[in-house]
Amino acid sequence: MRRFGSNPRSLHTGIRRRREEPARPSGTSLMQLMWLASPALPIGGFSYSECLEAAVDSTRVTTESEASEWLLNQLDLTLARGDLAVLAKAIPAWQRNNHSRIAELNAWVLQTRESSELRAQAEQMGRSLVEWLRNHTTARVTQIDTLAALQPTYPMAFALAASAVQAPLRDCLLTYAFGWAENMVQAAIKSVPLGQSAGQRILSALTAEIPAAVAHALSLADSERQAFSPMLAILSAQHEVQYSRLFRS
Secondary structure, rough: OOOOOOOOHHHHHHHHHHOOOOHHHHHHHHHHHHHHHOOOOOHHHHHOOOOOOHHOOOOOOOHHHHHHHHHHHHHHHOOOOHHHHHHHHHHHHHHHHHHHHHHHHHHHHHHHHHHHHHHHHHHHHHHHHHHHHHOOOOHHHHHHHHHHHOOOOOHHHHHHHHHHHHHOOHOOOOOOOOHHHHHHHHHHHHOOOOOOOHHHHHHHHHHHHHHHHHHHHHHHHHOOOOOHHHHHHHHHHHHHOOOOOOOOO
C-alpha cells in the first residue's frame, strides 16, 4: 500500500539520502552535557555540602522549607554571581584558545574562595575533572596541559569540558547549575535529614529558578561579578573545626 503520496523509488531515495546525511551534533552534545552533570562523574562532588552541613549543625536549617530557601538563596547570591558568571566568560575563552584569559579567570576563582575548605573543594574537583578529561576524547591535550599548569579550579575545568562539547553557552551553564543542584539536594537529604520526596521538591524549586540565574550570569560584565557571602564564609570556618561531620565542606 502506498502512503503519503510517495512512490517506491522516491521513498527509497529519501531513506538512502537520510542515511547518508551526517548525524546532527545536537544529540551528541546533549549526551555530553548530561554526562558532565551526572552525580556519577568521578570528581568527588558528593563529598561536599558547601556549608549546608554547618548550617544544619547551627540549627539555621532544620526543615525542608528552610533547606529549600537556603539553597535558593545560594543559587541567586553565590552561584549566579560567581561560578556561573565565570563560566560565561571561560567557555568562549577556551574556544578561542585565549590562555591568558583562562589564567586570569582561574586566579579569580582561587582568590575569591572565602575559606580553606572551599578553596580545597574548588582545587580537588578541578584536578579530578582534569584527570577525567585526560581519559576522555573531548578537550585537546594542549588545553588540558595548559589548565593543569594553572592549579586548576573546578569551574575552569568544567568550562574546558563544556567548550569541547560545542553546545550553546546557555545550555552549558544550565548543565553546571543543575549538577550543582543535584549534589546540594543530596547533601540536604543526608544532613538535615530529609526524605527522597522532600529532596525532589527542593530540586524542583531549584530547577524552576536556574534559568533566571543563568540569564543573570550571562548578563554580568567582569566588573559586576561577585564573591561576597559572609555567612557562608563564617559557617565554612566553623565547619573546618566542627566536631562531627559527613562532608568535606
